[in-house]
Amino acid sequence: MAEGEDSSARERELREHDSEETVDRPTLKTAEPVHEQSPLLTASEAGDEEGAGLIEDESTLDDGNREFESKSIWYLILLTISIGGLQLAWAVELSNGTPYLLSLGLSKSVMALVWIAGPLSGALVQPYVGILSDNCRSKWGKRTPFMATGATATIISLLALAWVREIVGGFLGLFNAERDSEGVKISIIVVAVLFVYILDFSINTVQAGIRAFILDCCPSHQQEAANAMASRVLGVGNIIGYVAGYLDLPKHVGWLGNTQFKILCVIASVALGSTVMLSIGSIRERDASIDGPPIKGKGGILTFFQQVFKSIRRLPPQTRKVCEVEFFAWIGFFPQLFYSSSYIGDIYVQPYLEANPNMTPEETEALYENATRVGTFALLVYAITSLSTNVLLPFLIAPSYDAPSASSKKDQPKLLTHILSYLVIPGLTLRRAWLISHLIFASCMFSTLVVRSISGATALIGIVGVSWALTLWAPFAIISAEVSKLEELRRSRGVPDDGTADQAGVILGIHNMSVAAPQILATIGSSIIFRFLQKPRGVPGDHSMAVVLACGGIFTLVAAYLTSLIKDEIEVPEDMTAEEGEQRNRVVGRRRSSEAGLVSSERIGGLEY
Known part of the structure; x- marks a missing residue:
């Protein structure tokens, strides 16, 4: 066919194509x-x-900014490995922070004011960092700068806290102050508390960046898989942290420090720094500078809270329900995380206290040190159970929020797909598994009122590891799948960023508020129960820990009911359908x-x- 005839035929075809009211196949x-x-x-x-x-x-x-093909297992490992290093820093603070501060001379009454820094920073820092990162237009991406800065600040504050005696004592020694003087001791305590607050704020900064980094760099159909991998990495970090805390580190690696806490801080710093560098060095975010300038607005604390409240009102429907579940669930989870080892320790010491009520203070302290090791072993079982659940459970759950794309099915070996399909339990979606985990948790917490043996209590805490595994996986998978899907729809349809739709950073920050706020309530409630039920240290018959844990189970039942209201599929909002x-x-x-x-x-x- 001649060239002119060919062009005329194509023009006629184009006119016929344009005359259609709708274009089903715009090719x-x-x-x-x-x-x-x-x-x-x-x-x-x-x-x-x-x-x-x-x-x-x-x-x-999508302007080439989003990749829809499925990512490999190595990609998911590199994407999430930084959260494992962060977990080591959390584990060091939670497991050894209290004994370390007490060794500096801090009283127990002040301790509650110190540890409220964790939930307080989680409620404020993460949404603020989320807003800042959403508006970041760095060529390195939106989350990478905050991950790097937060990790650096965490490492500095962690090491400074470990060597606070040497830092403060050496500085004041320049002014001829005696290290054993009362003024120097008080200064050490004040500076240590300051570093604890800096540490909590830094950890929440890097955590906000990592969670948004995982969401942004993974396709929507693999959000469940990515968050399952993140929970596995968290489990590995927990196990490493508990094993390291159980070992006599100064005996084996004394060249890292002369105390257990110093060596743990060094290990956690190396782990956090190396894993964050590995994630941001191997996985490059999309260039945020191509998104254009962010929505301008007035700065200040008042504007921040106004934006947070606006974002809460316009949360996506699934995310809103997840936040409601998390609020009640964490009223129960917070006491379990902090008091499980003490609950088992109380069971361990009761027979000895009843048999010998006149122990010397030295004998009592030695008894409680052994009780702490017994409780730590239960937490190790708890961490192993959690990791095992995160490894095995994804093969049993039917995909819901991450419906595989055609490319993911094509890239997966047919034989492997056929074999794995037999492992899936029909009807067991991620949402239903999360609901079951709440019921398991509540049952175990109620059982603490009647279980009074070490083996039985260790088994209860170990079973709770199943619930903890789902807590680290399910809410983030549901939220990430919804946010990622809505973001893909906006980009594919050319919807401009006019500030009416929140991005991953602020949404995950609000989710963390729903996790942190109930921790403050749980702390206050636990303190009230302890005020009326606890007995002096060394006196038999103290069952206050079990009562606190059981009360947490009540709120988890509310969380289970709210979980039943979540749907197993993502619904596109009506306003996007209209557009x-x-x-x-x-x-x-x-x-x-x-x-x-x-x-x-x-x-x-x-x-x-």
């Missing part, structure tokens, strides 16, 4: 195969063997313009693509 067929260098082809289409159309589906119009027609017309208009330009180029230059 332009050509007489010759489409060349893979065509500028209208996406990366995935350029490698398609068929090469039948210029643009096959509107979901691929779909208009955005589709814009997309089709851009395609027609590009296709017309292609025909014009072919007609003038006689080039064939």
Whole structure:
């Protein structure tokens, strides 16, 4: 066919194509195969063997900023490994922070004011960092700068806390102050508390960045898989932390420090720094500078709280329900995390206290040290159970929030897919597994009132590891899947960022508020129960720990009911559905313009693509 006839035929085809009210298949067929260098082809289409159309589906119009193909297992490991290093820092603070501060001379009455820094920083820092990172336009990405800065601050504050005696004593020694004087001791306590607050704020900064980093760098259909991997890495970090705390580190690696706490801080610092560098060095975020300037607004604390409250009101529906579940669940989880070892320790000491009520203070302290080791062993069983659950459970749960794409099915070996399909329990979705985990947790907490043996109590805490595994996985997977899906829809439909839709950073920050706020309530409630039920140290018959744990189980039942209200699929909001027609017309208009330009180029230059 002659060149002019070919061009006329294509023009007639284009006019007929434009006369349709809707365009179901906005493609332009050509007489010759489409060349893979065509500028209208996406990366995935350029490698398609068929090469039948210029643009096959509107979901691929993403300016090349989003990859929809499934990521490998190594990619997910590198993506989430930094959260394992962070968990080591958390483990050091939670397991050894209290004994260390007490060794400095801090009273127990002041201790509650110190440890409230954790939930307080979680409620304020993470949403603030989320807002800042959402508005970040660095060429390195939105989250990477905050991950790097937060990790650096965490390492500095962790090491400074471990060597606070030497730092403060050496500085005041320049002014001829005696290290054993009361003024120096008080100064050491004040500076140590200051570093604890800096440490908590730094940890929450890097955690906010890591969670948003995982969400942004993983396709929506793999959000469950990514968060399952994150929970596994957390489990590994927990086990390493508990094993390191159980060992006599000064005996084996005394060159790292002369105390257990110093060596643990060094190990945690090396782990955090290396894992964060590995994640941000191997996985590059999309260039945030191409998103244009962020929405301008007034700064200040008042503006921050106004934006947070606005974001809470417009949370996506699934995310809102998850936050409601988390609020009640964490009223129960917070006492379990802090008092499980003490609960087992109380069971351990009761027979000895009853048999010998006149122990010396030295004998009593030695008894409680052994009780702490017994409780630590139960936590080790708890961590192993949690990790095992995170490894095995994803093979048993039917995919819900991460419906695999065609590319993910194509890339997966057929034999492996066939074998794994037999492991899936029909009807067991991630949401239902999360609901069951709440019921398991509540049952174990109620059982603490009647279980009074070491083996039985260790078994209870070990079973709770199943619930903890789902707590580290399910809420983040549900939220990430919804946020990622909505973000993909906005980008594919060309919806501009006008500030009416929140991004991952602020949404995950609000979720962390729903986790941190109930911890403050749980701390106050636990203190009230202890005020009326606890007995002096060394006096038999103290069952206050079991009562606190059982009260937490009551609130977890409320969380179980709220979990039953969450749906197993993601629903697109009505406002996005209403915009779909208009955005589709814009997309089709851009395609027609590009296709017309292609025909014009072919007609003038006689080039064939």
